[in-house]
Amino acid sequence: MDFYLPIAELSVNILVLIILGLVVGFLSGMFGVGGGFLMTPLLMLLGIPPAVAVASEANHILAASVSGFLAHFRRKNIDFLMGFVLLAGGILGSILGVFLLKYLLSTGHEKFFISFAYIFILIFVGGSMLRESLTSISNLNNGKHKKLHEHIWLHGLPFKVKFRKSHLYISILPPIVLGFFVGILSSLMGIGGGFVLVPAMIYILGMPTQIVIGTSLLQIVFVTFIATVMHSYINQTVDVILSSLLIVGAVFGAQIGSRVMGRLRAEQIRFLLSILIIIVALVLVLELLIIPENIYSLEFIK
Amino acid sequence: MIFFKIIFLLVFYLLISNHLIAQTILGDISNRDINITASFKGAKIIIYGVVDPEIYNDTNIYVSVVGPKTKAKLWKKVNRYGLWISDNQYININYIPSYYAISSNNETHNMSSSLFKYIEIGWSNLNILGLENKKNSEQYYYKKKLEEIYREKQLYVSKLNQLNVIENTLFRAEFNLPVITPIGNYEVNMYLVNKNNNKLISSWHDNIFVSKEGISAELYKYSKNNSLLYGIFAAFGAILFGFLASEIFRRI
Numbered sequence: 269m270d271f272y273l274p275i276a277e278l279s280v281n282i283l284v285l286i287i288l289g290l291v292v293g294f295l296s297g298m299f300g301v302g303g304g305f306l307m308t309p310l311l312m313l314l315g316i317p318p319a320v321a322v323a324s325e326a327n328h329i330l331a332a333s334v335s336g337f338l339a340h341f342r343r344k345n346i347d348f349l350m351g352f353v354l355l356a357g358g359i360l361g362s363i364l365g366v367f368l369l370k371y372l373l374s375t376g377h378e379k380f381f382i383s384f385a386y387i388f389i390l391i392f393v394g395g396s397m398l399r400e401s402l403t404s405i406s407n408l409n410n411g412k413h414k415k416l417h418e419h420i421w422l423h424g425l426p427f428k429v430k431f432r433k434s435h436l437y438i439s440i441l442p443p444i445v446l447g448f449f450v451g452i453l454s455s456l457m458g459i460g461g462g463f464v465l466v467p468a469m470i471y472i473l474g475m476p477t478q479i480v481i482g483t484s485l486l487q488i489v490f491v492t493f494i495a496t497v498m499h500s501y502i503n504q505t506v507d508v509i510l511s512s513l514l515i516v517g518a519v520f521g522a523q524i525g526s527r528v529m530g531r532l533r534a535e536q537i538r539f540l541l542s543i544l545i546i547i548v549a550l551v552l553v554l555e556l557l558i559i560p561e562n563i564y565s566l567e568f569i570k
Numbered sequence: 571m572i573f574f575k576i577i578f579l580l581v582f583y584l585l586i587s588n589h590l591i592a593q594t595i596l597g598d599i600s601n602r603d604i605n606i607t608a609s610f611k612g613a614k615i616i617i618y619g620v621v622d623p624e625i626y627n628d629t630n631i632y633v634s635v636v637g638p639k640t641k642a643k644l645w646k647k648v649n650r651y652g653l654w655i656s657d658n659q660y661i662n663i664n665y666i667p668s669y670y671a672i673s674s675n676n677e678t679h680n681m682s683s684s685l686f687k688y689i690e691i692g693w694s695n696l697n698i699l700g701l702e703n704k705k706n707s708e709q710y711y712y713k714k715k716l717e718e719i720y721r722e723k724q725l726y727v728s729k730l731n732q733l734n735v736i737e738n739t740l741f742r743a744e745f746n747l748p749v750i751t752p753i754g755n756y757e758v759n760m761y762l763v764n765k766n767n768n769k770l771i772s773s774w775h776d777n778i779f780v781s782k783e784g785i786s787a788e789l790y791k792y793s794k795n796n797s798l799l800y801g802i803f804a805a806f807g808a809i810l811f812g813f814l815a816s817e818i819f820r821r822i
Contacts, residue, residue, distance in 0.1 A: 275789070327804050334809050334811075338812070499801070500797050500800050504797050508789060519814075519815030520815065520819075556655060564646055565645045
């Protein structure tokens with residue numbers, strides 16, 4: 269059954285979109301990632317214009333992350349103090365990101381820049397996560413006990429605050445900088461930023477995996493809210509029919525995902541997420557390596 | 571169905587045969603208003619025509635549909651460090667029809683005549699602005715690339731030599747509009763050309779208007795005219811959706 273998308277200006281199969289939403293929603297509930305880094309390239313493969321894909325994705329992630337956030341909220345898996353500290357940096361970062369994107373657009377090198385940013389970050393994040401999760405899985409099997417978290421130089425910074433929920437007593441500077449950095453990426457790449465945020469919170473801040481997911485969703489909810497409104501206002505590229513169809517699948521997927529997560533060990537979740545991230549990175553690399561069928565493409569300007 | 575159409579055309583022909591002496595070619599369109607609704611799957615344009623049988627044997631008939639003119643960017647992927655990317659490599663097209671369809675009753679051999687350039691018959695004679703300051707060989711190359719893209723998107727339909735003419739007088743051209751059909755005014759043209767000297771004998775013109783209708787049209791308009799409110803509604807709609815889903819699941 270086909271449906272005409274008013275903003276994207278093409279017809280797509282409703283079932284395809286709902287299933288896409290379901291699968292990505294499942295992953296978002298399970299891993300705390302919004303799924304934008306998966307969905308945006310998939311939507312573009314369906315022929316949806318990149319600008320519309322990115323903007324409608326923000327709206328879709330918003331619904332999925334609200335649903336995921338509430339599920340984690342009920343299980344009390346959220347460190348609100350940490351979430352708001354991250355968000356303070358995140359809002360500043362996303363505003364700076366909008367201006368950075370504007371500058372990149374004026375130089376005309378934005379596509380080049382974004383492709384490389386995507387691949388670099390996905391491989392870096394996926395690779396370090398994979399290595400760490402494999403180490404801790406083998407440590408567990410060997411019966412070795414892991415420390416609650418490693419102490420690194422970041423923990424020596426001033427402005428220390430007690431994050432009770434995360435069992436941390438650290439400076440607020442690292443989370444603010446982290447939020448800031450992820451905020452920039454969100455604006456530039458049209459993503460929620462969970463796939464960067466989640467590993468960074470685990471490995472840099474040393475937060476427990478179960479708490480990280482709910483807390484990162486708090487940041488994603490706010491960032492995608494701003495992105496939806498801004499994209500609609502500035503570019504008129506949010507297709508609500510497209511995002512609604514994705515949302516229908518996603519909200520159910522997210523609920524199932526967050527239930528499945530409760531039955532998995534933290535190391536297993538990290539291992540699966542790292543595999544997923546590396547697969548997406550490899551697909552993106554392959555797409556850039558294969559000689560395109562047609563090196564020309566046309567874009568109508570209204 | 572086809573039988574009725576032929577009857578209709580015969581009556582049509584009898585009614586206008588007097589005018590035809592002066593006009594020599596006349597036509598009609600099945601549907602002048604095409605609405606893009608939520609269930610839009612593309613549309614078919616049927617153009618009926620009638621030509622003076624006395625002169626038919628000396629003529630070629632051309633039927634063209636020219637979509638709304640637009641600006642475009644022709645992006646080129648380049649290889650950087652072994653990777654294929656779009657890196658600020660594009661040509662600005664300042665004027666190009668967003669859709670083009672052509673049909674004729676005969677093989678056309680001499681497409682380069684000035685008449686064909688003037689009435690834009692054939693892809694190579696289309697008036698495309700933005701390539702003027704390029705070398706001739708490059709202009710030809712980019713027109714060819716544009717043609718390939720248009721064909722792939724079904725925005726270019728070529729039915730040269732495929733127009734069936736009944737009894738040297740009645741004909742019908744059919745073109746498909748794809749799902750991505752741009753909205754706006756489409757010119758429908760018919761040309762009767764003397765095939766011996768490539769001179770225009772007569773022509774006929776009409777328009778088709780493609781517009782959006784229903785919920786998709788309303789959303790489109792609202793997103794353009796009230797973009798801030800549209801964004802706020804979209805955002806709160808998504809939050810409500812997520813909240814409802816989470817409430818429903820809590821109870822299951």
